[in-house]
Amino acid sequence: DQQVKQNSPSLSVQEGRISILNCDYTNSMFDYFLWYKKYPAEGPTFLISISSIKDKNEDGRFTVFLNKSAKHLSLHIVPSQPGDSAVYFCAASKRNYGQNFVFGPGTRLSVLP
Amino acid sequence: DGGITQSPKYLFRKEGQNVTLSCEQNLNHDAMYWYRQDPGQGLRLIYYSQIVNDFQKGDIAEGYSVSREKKESFPLTVTSAQKNPTAFYLCASSMGGGSFNDQPQHFGDGTRLSIL
Numbered sequence: 001d002q003q004v005k006q007n008s009p010s011l012s013v014q015e016g017r018i019s020i021l022n023c024d025y026t027n028s029m030f031d032y033f034l035w036y037k038k039y040p041a042e043g044p045t046f047l048i049s050i051s052s053i054k055d056k057n058e059d060g061r062f063t064v065f066l067n068k069s070a071k072h073l074s075l076h077i078v079p080s081q082p083g084d085s086a087v088y089f090c091a092a093s094k095r096n097y098g099q100n101f102v103f104g105p106g107t108r109l110s111v112l113p
Numbered sequence: 114d115g116g117i118t119q120s121p122k123y124l125f126r127k128e129g130q131n132v133t134l135s136c137e138q139n140l141n142h143d144a145m146y147w148y149r150q151d152p153g154q155g156l157r158l159i160y161y162s163q164i165v166n167d168f169q170k171g172d173i174a175e176g177y178s179v180s181r182e183k184k185e186s187f188p189l190t191v192t193s194a195q196k197n198p199t200a201f202y203l204c205a206s207s208m209g210g211g212s213f214n215d216q217p218q219h220f221g222d223g224t225r226l227s228i229l
Binding site: 036041042043045046049089100101102103104 | 117122157171203205
């Protein structure tokens with residue numbers, strides 16, 4: 001049973017437009033969420049995080065939104081650039097239980113020039 | 114530069130053989146982790162260690178073993194008991210050594226293990 005879901009395996013967006021990647025979770029005890037970006041043959045790179053006490057966190061072109069009632073978070077990238085083409089993983093954890101993150105299956109983003 | 118080094122990048126194993134994947138970090142992180150990635154799936158936790166000389170099983174520990182004799186090193190042994198070892202293995206570390214920590218994990222570039 002997947003506790004963290006990314007229902008879109010892939011997404012294509014035109015350069016300059018907004019990319020929206022979605023993530024849903026089932027465990028209401030998750031209170032810390034992260035997004036990672038992964039290029040082929042490399043390890044994931046941390047992108048942005050959000051704590052459950054917030055509903056939005058912004059870092060440059062990247063914004064993560066958290067809707068706790070819906071158990072849903074999303075990553076917005078604007079404007080999208082060709083270098084953003086990668087696989088994006090959503091991860092969640094229960095901080096008081098240590099840092100065992102649960103990862104989603106990933107969404108492959110392709111930004112078309 | 115600080116980072117996590119995994120070696121080798123590619124590894125081949127004969128059936129019935131144990132193999133050890135190396136993971137070294139110079140970030141002075143307390144916690145280290147091993148994940149496995151299969152196509153179409155997220156990363157699944159194999160083992161983790163919050164402190165030297167201590168480690169815990171993750172979700173899929175069967176057929177694997179680890180040691181944490183030094184803070185910098187967390188080698189993973191894939192034993193012959195692991196029936197489906199072909200996968201991409203990722204090592205990670207974080208500052209979090211205990212509970213309630215907001216530090217993200219830093220990953221190595223992975224080792225791809227294949228069975229001959």
